[in-house]
Amino acid sequence: MKRNTLRCIREIKRRKLDSLLISSAANVTYLTGFREAEGYLLVTREGQMVYFTNFLYAKEAQQYPAWKVAVSNNNIFNMVKIYIKKLKLKKVGFEAKLLPFLEYEKIKDSLTPQGVDFIKTIDLIEDLRAVKNRSEISLIKESVKISEQAFEFIREIYDDTMTEKGLSIEIERFLRLKGDNRVAFAPIVAGGKNSALPHYQPAEVRLDKKFFLIDLGSKYCGYCADLTRVFFWGKMPILFRKIYDIVKGASCAAISKVKAGIPAKEVDKAARQFIDKKGYGRYFGHGLGHGIGLSVHERPYLTPRNEDVLGEGMVLTIEPAIYIYNKFGIRIEDMVLVKQGKAEVLSGHANW
Amino acid sequence: MKRNTLRCIREIKRRKLDSLLISSAANVTYLTGFREAEGYLLVTREGQMVYFTNFLYAKEAQQYPAWKVAVSNNNIFNMVKIYIKKLKLKKVGFEAKLLPFLEYEKIKDSLTPQGVDFIKTIDLIEDLRAVKNRSEISLIKESVKISEQAFEFIREIYDDTMTEKGLSIEIERFLRLKGDNRVAFAPIVAGGKNSALPHYQPAEVRLDKKFFLIDLGSKYCGYCADLTRVFFWGKMPILFRKIYDIVKGASCAAISKVKAGIPAKEVDKAARQFIDKKGYGRYFGHGLGHGIGLSVHERPYLTPRNEDVLGEGMVLTIEPAIYIYNKFGIRIEDMVLVKQGKAEVLSGHANW
Numbered sequence: 001m002k003r004n005t006l007r008c009i010r011e012i013k014r015r016k017l018d019s020l021l022i023s024s025a026a027n028v029t030y031l032t033g034f035r036e037a038e039g040y041l042l043v044t045r046e047g048q049m050v051y052f053t054n055f056l057y058a059k060e061a062q063q064y065p066a067w068k069v070a071v072s073n074n075n076i077f078n079m080v081k082i083y084i085k086k087l088k089l090k091k092v093g094f095e096a097k098l099l100p101f102l103e104y105e106k107i108k109d110s111l112t113p114q115g116v117d118f119i120k121t122i123d124l125i126e127d128l129r130a131v132k133n134r135s136e137i138s139l140i141k142e143s144v145k146i147s148e149q150a151f152e153f154i155r156e157i158y159d160d161t162m163t164e165k166g167l168s169i170e171i172e173r174f175l176r177l178k179g180d181n182r183v184a185f186a187p188i189v190a191g192g193k194n195s196a197l198p199h200y201q202p203a204e205v206r207l208d209k210k211f212f213l214i215d216l217g218s219k220y221c222g223y224c225a226d227l228t229r230v231f232f233w234g235k236m237p238i239l240f241r242k243i244y245d246i247v248k249g250a251s252c253a254a255i256s257k258v259k260a261g262i263p264a265k266e267v268d269k270a271a272r273q274f275i276d277k278k279g280y281g282r283y284f285g286h287g288l289g290h291g292i293g294l295s296v297h298e299r300p301y302l303t304p305r306n307e308d309v310l311g312e313g314m315v316l317t318i319e320p321a322i323y324i325y326n327k328f329g330i331r332i333e334d335m336v337l338v339k340q341g342k343a344e345v346l347s348g349h350a351n352w
Numbered sequence: 353m354k355r356n357t358l359r360c361i362r363e364i365k366r367r368k369l370d371s372l373l374i375s376s377a378a379n380v381t382y383l384t385g386f387r388e389a390e391g392y393l394l395v396t397r398e399g400q401m402v403y404f405t406n407f408l409y410a411k412e413a414q415q416y417p418a419w420k421v422a423v424s425n426n427n428i429f430n431m432v433k434i435y436i437k438k439l440k441l442k443k444v445g446f447e448a449k450l451l452p453f454l455e456y457e458k459i460k461d462s463l464t465p466q467g468v469d470f471i472k473t474i475d476l477i478e479d480l481r482a483v484k485n486r487s488e489i490s491l492i493k494e495s496v497k498i499s500e501q502a503f504e505f506i507r508e509i510y511d512d513t514m515t516e517k518g519l520s521i522e523i524e525r526f527l528r529l530k531g532d533n534r535v536a537f538a539p540i541v542a543g544g545k546n547s548a549l550p551h552y553q554p555a556e557v558r559l560d561k562k563f564f565l566i567d568l569g570s571k572y573c574g575y576c577a578d579l580t581r582v583f584f585w586g587k588m589p590i591l592f593r594k595i596y597d598i599v600k601g602a603s604c605a606a607i608s609k610v611k612a613g614i615p616a617k618e619v620d621k622a623a624r625q626f627i628d629k630k631g632y633g634r635y636f637g638h639g640l641g642h643g644i645g646l647s648v649h650e651r652p653y654l655t656p657r658n659e660d661v662l663g664e665g666m667v668l669t670i671e672p673a674i675y676i677y678n679k680f681g682i683r684i685e686d687m688v689l690v691k692q693g694k695a696e697v698l699s700g701h702a703n704w
Binding site for chain 2: 035036037054055056057058059060073074094096097098099100101102104105120122165166168169170172173176177181182186196197198199200201202203285286287303304305325
């Protein structure tokens with residue numbers, strides 16, 4: 001059995017459950033390596049695994065040896081009920097952050113007459129996923145490398161007749177050729193004042209201002225990268241330079257704070273205070289960063305009110321920003337690993 | 353106010369609610385045209401609209417004039433509660449198929465002390481979306497056109513040194529250059545026996561068998577296409593030809609059955625019986641098709657047990673298939689519009 005499955009079973013026991021019904025595809029991948037399907041995985045404290053899926057994914061699921069596959073096209077929850085009875089389970093956990101209400105209700109209603117408790121769990125596997133093992137770290141490093149190569153690629157191909165959308169298409173093609181067939185998220189290409197919109201969607205707008213912000217991330221063997229750089233051709237206006245240096249300073253302040261045992265919000269605070277003191281606090285309206293792995297955004301979250309604590313082996317983004325609406329936005333996003341009590345910067349922080 | 357919003361309000365009233373809290377991004381787009389953000393939209397029976405989102409999307413949301421934007425980075429549900437109180441709402445519907453259990457619980461727990469009922473709704477807006485208006489139909493037609501051009505493009509660029517993944521990357525690039533920045537779904541490119549896996553993911557496998565299946569779909573102004581073709585170079589083996597003709601026959605049988613007022617499952621049955629009679633029933637394990645619009649898969653569903661009834665203005669995929677595991681699979685997927693009592697085939701059914 002895979003080590004991650006063993007960790008999950010330990011957690012199931014610790015929470016006094018006898019099983020967990022997993023609806024998150026990323027969690028299924030984490031436990032088994034099986035990717036990209038729609039289905040539910042039941043894991044028991046005895047280590048049995050049953051994967052419930054439909055005809056579309058049945059053959060692929062059956063190739064995976066560690067579980068039993070139960071196929072239903074009509075009523076998958078009835079099948080879940082049958083297995084729960086067969087395995088004599090009485091305390092079945094579910095993933096409350098993901099399971100839609102209607103599915104919750106259907107499963108609960110079918111289990112209650114059998115005397116089975118259907119019990120809310122929060123982040124049971126997500127807690128485990130926050131800490132990466134050696135093999136995960138090496139996959140993440142490879143993903144970071146591909147994403148950094150994409151920035152080089154952008155420097156090579158950019159010309160000012162390109163549109164945001166056109167460039168984003170070439171970036172995604174590059175990331176997919178080098179990495180997984182899927183990217184971590186749709187690349188953001190925001191020219192000129194569009195860079196002041198944090199989650200801007202690239203449009204048919206020419207990149208003729210010679211300034212743009214790029215936020216991109218590949219996947220490699222399922223593991224995500226997430227990096228942001230701003231590009232500027234020509235002489236940098238004074239305000240731009242000033243803001244850039246503040247954001248850069250905030251990034252350094254935060255990274256120097258990263259350490260196992262530190263509350264995530266302390267790291268957020270280091271960057272936020274830095275920006276605040278320079279008078280731009282209200283232009284930095286989002287969290288400083290987030291954990292990253294099989295999902296782009298995962299535990300821990302580096303925000304002012306989050307209660308996560310950093311631990312050895314966590315991988316984080318550090319992405320302070322200042323957005324001046326209708327003018328420009330600067331965000332610098334790097335990825336760091338918590339290692340031997342401090343931050344190992346995985347991306348080429350400021351090497352450009 | 354947009355016509356779709358009026359239809360939604362009529363439905364809110366009919367269901368004896370005073371408002372609906374919408375969590376589906378596609379439903380928000382349907383009512384307002386606003387796209388691609390994360391947030392919740394509250395629509396009241398009086399026509400007030402409040403959009404709850406966070407800093408990341410705030411500026412874009414505020415550019416949209418028809419609603420009030422409420423921004424919160426910490427506790428969006430507290431903000432929802434405040435507005436529900438302010439607007440004196442007592443019967444707030446929610447989308448039970450989409451809202452995760454934990455969010456349901458948080459909102460419900462905050463509303464109960466205020467004496468507000470938080471009421472499950474199923475497919476309130478999805479029911480409306482099933483029937484397309486003239487402008488939606490013309491956008492879908494454009495999306496179909498782009499997707500069909502992609503098949504021509506494949507014929508032009510294919511050579512047998514390409515991999516499934518490589519070809520899928522070029523297809524997606526093509527679809528995005530011609531259509532929206534996002535595709536309807538990741539193109540399936542399945543060479544040789546991989547075509548027998550209905551939701552196969554393209555891999556680093558050379559397309560040297562001179563046979564492959566492609567399932568692709570662009571988006572155009574938010575509207576999806578979804579088409580499947582099989583490609584064959586050289587002399588077609590007898591079994592392949594035979595299976596192809598059966599699938600094609602099933603498609604024709606189904607399309608000739610499409611009519612306003614007919615239960616969707618009758619159309620499914622027409623194709624299924626055709627394939628059954630030829631002795632391949634057990635190789636066609638999924639539904640015949642589905643509605644398509646702002647989502648790739650939406651109401652109505654053409655499956656053996658679905659209770660949807662076809663109506664004028666619905667747009668459907670018709671995708672019979674036969675999968676012979678470890679050999680090959682044939683799926684032919686077209687799109688049809690229910691118009692003047694019969695099917696108008698939107699895609700070039702068999703014109704290749």
